[in-house]
Amino acid sequence: MRAVVMEARGGPEVLKLKEVETPTPGPKEVLLRVKAAGLNHLDIWVRKGVASPKLPLPHVLGADAAGVVEAVGPGVTAFKPGDEVVVNPGISCGLCERCLKGEDNLCPRYEILGEHRWGSYAEGLVVPEANLLPKPQGLSFVEAAAIPLTFLTAWQMVVDKLQVSPGEDVLVMAAGSGVSVAAIQIAKLFGARVIATVGSEEKLRKALELGADEGVNYTHPDWFKEVRRLTGGKGADKVVDHTGALYFEGVIKATANGGRIAIAGASSGYEGTLPFAHVFFRQLSILGSTMASKSRLFPILRHVEAGRLRPVVGQVLPLEAAAEGHRLLEERRVFGKVVLEVA
Incomplete structure (x- = not known):
């Protein structure tokens, strides 16, 4: 072969x-x-x-x-x-x-x-x-x-780790990636308001067409301030992240007090800066995530067949x-x- x-x-x-x-x-x-x-x-x-x-x-x-x-x-x-x-x-x-x-x-x-x-x-x-x-x-x-791989990864992040619920603000980093296009849809399926970060106007347009409610260009140095502005100063309740070291400090600052961050990769580098004061004083939860149980592909495919995910x-x-x-x-x-x- x-x-x-x-x-x-x-x-x-x-x-x-x-x-x-x-x-x-x-x-x-x-x-x-x-x-x-x-x-x-x-x-x-x-x-x-x-x-x-x-x-x-x-x-x-x-x-x-x-x-x-x-x-x-x-x-x-x-x-x-x-x-x-x-x-x-x-x-x-x-x-x-x-x-x-x-x-x-x-x-x-x-x-x-x-x-x-x-x-x-x-x-x-x-x-x-x-x-x-x-x-x-x-x-x-x-x-x-x-x-399979990206929807399984996104499902565990959004559903199992972050436990997204209706009305929450969910930040999805790097919206054009395979994991993120799945995460946007799954977060919307569970009733969230989705803020997607993108690196271009073309990707912003596509993210909004996919269901994201707002978009932020993460190539701007203070992009996390825009996330806070879009959430009335609160920050995102839940964050889907796989962007790595280059953006991690901004992710922390974009997250609401008591918020949860699920990490499934590190595409810009594995060793980043962690501002500890933000983590303990604002009581943030940082959750590692790899793939998902095989069982999760069953509901994913049912949602795909029903047209709720694509x-x-x-x-x-x-x-x-x-x-x-x-x-x-x-x-x-x-x-x-x-x-x-x-x-």
């Missing part, structure tokens, strides 16, 4: 289209004929060696996939060849206390597809049966592949253009997801 293989750490040029052996499904596993693969900033961090630096090479990136079941291994009962499916990218043991409590993304053996094992930048992909869901009707493979695809490229997709993400030239059409 064809696959985009990462043979070294470095820039996008390390991604090469190669012929590799098609994997064989084992017990309780399914071989998927990948039709579309979504790109994520996680792929960039793995490529650069920031995430999983000891990962053995060569490696195939890609957490998100949608496609058709090609073959099933022994013991598979829920799917058969020909079924159209979406891949849930979080893989866990399914047996430990965390998994059995529905906290599988805290499993000691937790893995993310494309980071810890070969991923979806390929014509074939083997995953556990437990990591497949039927593709929503009326959704293309490209649209389906734009959902994937946002900013660019579609062929499999062999994966390196260009990485450049688009790194240069922030896309609003929403970059998706590879595979077969």
Whole structure:
């Protein structure tokens, strides 16, 4: 089969289209004929060696996939060849206390597809049966592949960690990213007023079309003051953030007394300044977040099928253009997801 293989750490040029052996499904596993693969900033961090630096090479990136079941291994009962499916990218043991409590993304053996094992930048992909869901009707493979990782991440941040409720002011940082386009929609679904930060007028327009109520340009030095102005001086009750060190002090200052901040990444750097007085005196809560329980993809897909949530695809490229997709993400030239059409 064809696959985009990462043979070294470095820039996008390390991604090469190669012929590799098609994997064989084992017990309780399914071989998927990948039709579309979504790109994520996680792929960039793995490529650069920031995430999983000891990962053995060569490696195939890609957490998100949608496609058709090609073959099933022994013991598979829920799917058969020909079924159209979406891949849930979080893989866990399914047996430990965390998994059995529905906290599988805290499993000691937790893995993310494309980071810890070969991923979806390929014509074939083997995953556990437990990591497949039927593709929503009326959704293309490209649209389906734009959902899993970012919507799972946003769902845990907005619903599980921040516990957003009607009438709250929710600040969503970097509104054009895959996580943020999902977070805007989920926060609105739960009745919040959304303030989105953007880096351009074009992205502001798209964020407002997606449902954001207000927009702030975070390239301005005092952008957090505008957030406070829009909230009557109070600040945002809840914050969805993955922007990292460059903006973190502003995020703290933009948050209301007693507010909550959920962090799921650090795209501008991992070591920032934390003004402790703001945290303890104003009683802020800073919550780390990675992915979500596999169970959360079920309600997400129901909302998608009902039209209450929708994937946002900013660019579609062929499999062999994966390196260009990485450049688009790194240069922030896309609003929403970059998706590879595979077969």
